[in-house]
Amino acid sequence: EVQLVESGGGLVQPGGSLRLSCAASGFTFSTYDMHWVRQATGKGLEWVSAIGTAGDTYYEGSVKGRFTISRENAKNSLYLQMNSLRAGDTAVYYCARGDQSELARKYYYYMDVWGKGTPVTVSS
Amino acid sequence: DIQMTQSPSSLSASAGDRVTITCRASQSISNYLNWYQQKPGKAPKLLIYAASSLQSGVPSRFSGSGSGTDFTLTISSLQPEDFATYYCQQSYSAPPWTFGQGTKVEIK
Numbered sequence: 001e002v003q004l005v006e007s008g009g010g011l012v013q014p015g016g017s018l019r020l021s022c023a024a025s026g027f028t029f030s031t032y033d034m035h036w037v038r039q040a041t042g043k044g045l046e047w048v049s050a051i052g053t054a055g056d057t058y059y060e061g062s063v064k065g066r067f068t069i070s071r072e073n074a075k076n077s078l079y080l081q082m083n084s085l086r087a088g089d090t091a092v093y094y095c096a097r098g099d100q101s102e103l104a105r106k107y108y109y110y111m112d113v114w115g116k117g118t119p120v121t122v123s124s
Numbered sequence: 125d126i127q128m129t130q131s132p133s134s135l136s137a138s139a140g141d142r143v144t145i146t147c148r149a150s151q152s153i154s155n156y157l158n159w160y161q162q163k164p165g166k167a168p169k170l171l172i173y174a175a176s177s178l179q180s181g182v183p184s185r186f187s188g189s190g191s192g193t194d195f196t197l198t199i200s201s202l203q204p205e206d207f208a209t210y211y212c213q214q215s216y217s218a219p220p221w222t223f224g225q226g227t228k229v230e231i232k
Contacts, residue, residue: 035221037168044211044225044226045160045162045168045211045213045226046223047219047220047221047222047223050219050221058219058220059219060219060220094167094168096168101173101174101177103177106174108155108156108173108174108177108215109156109218109221110170110215111158111160111168111170111213111221112170112179114167114168114169115167116166116167117167
């Protein structure tokens with residue numbers, strides 16, 4: 001069964017750090033892009049960060065310089081190191097798999113497998 | 125960044141109703157548009173990619189259309205399990221992969 005399981009969330013004070021993990025199973029982890037997407041309580045989905053199969057990384061503007069995404073293919077694991085945390089970072093953090101399909105010689109990208117999420121609360 | 129705007133933000137409907145949700149992009153995104161369904165306390169689920177291609181396992185009552193800046197998600201006959209929040213997402217110019225703000229489909 002294809003599965004993603006997040007862990008590492010919790011309560012942290014403003015300015016603190018947290019490291020999220022995402023364990024993948026049921027697919028060849030190293031051949032897929034991976035993403036972190038967050039959702040504040042009662043709010044919509046917000047893309048946070050992505051890492052490609054070659055280790056290329058991408059970040060949403062408000063987390064650039066504070067968050068670091070990484071992957072360890074040998075362990076089928078994705079990580080998000082979050083530093084200098086702010087109240088605005090409070091959310092459920094989901095990891096998601098990026099994939100694409102070819103239609104009429106064009107490639108269409110989507111996030112097709114999601115974990116159940118891990119909650120992060122930044123508060124004093 | 126490309127902004128995605130959904131309408132309405134919420135709607136009330138009855139089982140069996142035909143429901144249409146609209147998503148508008150701030151610039152043309154061709155047909156690089158995905159739709160997701162999210163139920164309370166659950167992870168999002170991919171429904172449609174490339175504006176109109178149904179993800180494997182998704183019921184055929186879901187359909188998508190549109191190109192350029194205007195897109196629709198239609199549920200032909202609303203079922204009890206379809207009450208959820210729906211999000212559009214563009215993959216034309218990324219990063220960032222931007223989502224709409226969501227449309228909540230509630231029971232009338």
